[in-house]
Amino acid sequence: MHLHIPSQFLQSRIVSQPLYRRPRCSHMAAIAPIGPQLSQPPLSHPPPSKLTTVKALSESSGLSSIPSIYTFPKQPNHEPVSDTKEPIPTIDFSLLISSNPDERSKTIRELGKACGDWGFFMVTNHGVPERMMKAMIEVCREFFELTEEEKGECEGKHVLDPIRYGTSFNPSVDKILYWRDYLKIFQHPAFHSPSNPPSFREIALEYSKRTRGVMKEIVRGISESLGLEDKYIEKASNLENCLQIMIANLYPSCPQPELAMGLPAHSDHGLLTLLIQNDTVGLQVLHKDKWVNIHPIPNSFLANIGDHIEILSNRKYKSVLHRAVVNDRDARISIALAHGPAMDAAVSPAPMLLEDGQNPLAYRAMKYKEYVELQQSNKLDGKSCLEHIRNRGI
Ligand code: OGA
Ligand code: NI
Numbered sequence: 001m002h003l004h005i006p007s008q009f010l011q012s013r014i015v016s017q018p019l020y021r022r023p024r025c026s027h028m029a030a031i032a033p034i035g036p037q038l039s040q041p042p043l044s045h046p047p048p049s050k051l052t053t054v055k056a057l058s059e060s061s062g063l064s065s066i067p068s069i070y071t072f073p074k075q076p077n078h079e080p081v082s083d084t085k086e087p088i089p090t091i092d093f094s095l096l097i098s099s100n101p102d103e104r105s106k107t108i109r110e111l112g113k114a115c116g117d118w119g120f121f122m123v124t125n126h127g128v129p130e131r132m133m134k135a136m137i138e139v140c141r142e143f144f145e146l147t148e149e150e151k152g153e154c155e156g157k158h159v160l161d162p163i164r165y166g167t168s169f170n171p172s173v174d175k176i177l178y179w180r181d182y183l184k185i186f187q188h189p190a191f192h193s194p195s196n197p198p199s200f201r202e203i204a205l206e207y208s209k210r211t212r213g214v215m216k217e218i219v220r221g222i223s224e225s226l227g228l229e230d231k232y233i234e235k236a237s238n239l240e241n242c243l244q245i246m247i248a249n250l251y252p253s254c255p256q257p258e259l260a261m262g263l264p265a266h267s268d269h270g271l272l273t274l275l276i277q278n279d280t281v282g283l284q285v286l287h288k289d290k291w292v293n294i295h296p297i298p299n300s301f302l303a304n305i306g307d308h309i310e311i312l313s314n315r316k317y318k319s320v321l322h323r324a325v326v327n328d329r330d331a332r333i334s335i336a337l338a339h340g341p342a343m344d345a346a347v348s349p350a351p352m353l354l355e356d357g358q359n360p361l362a363y364r365a366m367k368y369k370e371y372v373e374l375q376q377s378n379k380l381d382g383k384s385c386l387e388h389i390r391n392r393g394i
Helices: 005-016 024-031 054-059 101-117 130-145 148-152 200-225 232-238 307-311 368-377 382-389
Strands: 090-092 120-125 164-169 182-186 243-251 263-266 274-275 281-286 290-293 302-303 320-322 332-340
Touching: 005 243, 054 200, 054 243, 090 101, 101 200, 130 182, 130 243, 130 274, 130 332, 148 307, 182 200, 182 274, 200 232, 200 243, 200 302, 200 332, 232 307, 307 368, 307 382, 332 382
Parallel strands: 090 120
Antiparallel strands: 120 302, 164 182, 182 243, 243 332, 263 320, 274 302, 274 332, 281 290, 281 320
């Protein structure tokens, strides 16, 4: 493992700065992009195995301060509040799938309110066994414990490679590095798995299936809560072939947590993310202009709606900014299962939500595959991808 990261990173960034903006396809070339200019960097990311991971850095002996490349600028407007009196909403999944119509419609109303007010909610009684969730976290921990050489087999070269192990978010464009290592795996429509640890495949296959089942029911509920047919979102986004990505995040303990950032403020690109974590907190959600620490109920999923619900609902439900902070005591592991439309689906706002002419079409359609590629190839920057496809001035 190379421990001289700062110069190494600086060097790799000099060679791989985005030099030009490459149109993704003739459609995008023809339409002048609206909103912030995002760039497609050349595909020469430095291979993660040649970069120092945060895990290796945090384990290097005598580390009492962080390299300056990890020092994150303060955002004075968004002071964190440690805890909020207003807890994030909880949805009882067993009532969402209840055969009692009153229970179900009450839960759908609560779900709609949770999406509108917070964009984040906890999901209890979801039926995924606790031991399966724990096994998933444990096998991800084991993955991160492998040698860098072993993990290096999972390094990806392109942001759409089905298995990608790396550090920070996108080191070829990150000006500041995030205190985070990750493993990203495409699990649907085709299931992929690292070959090590040997039990990863079996645990992840089952977990991804069960999680998709939960996602589908929640998406049906969201559809109904918008006044749409329960299968509207499912059909519009071709959920049969949904892109499901597992993102395992490792945030090692950090000697100067107040200076570093695990993941900066961002929204998720898909429809619905279901997240679990070990016992360490670190997720913050922007709610009413304040960062709120989230303390999940044990054995629950933390769910959040992504940009594609904002698109489909024509901004009735908005994807919510969230970030991960780090601490100087314990390593944190989180596993997010991000569910989006099929890769070749180009989702638009539901016409029924524009009916009265009061709500002009807020977004133009972009193929999900291109949207993911755009988000993953640039620096992680709030909701800049959504802004990119926003129709303005109508
Ligand atoms: C993500 C994410 C938050 C966390 O992976 O998209 O927002 O708590 N993770 O790790
Ligand atoms: Ni996220």
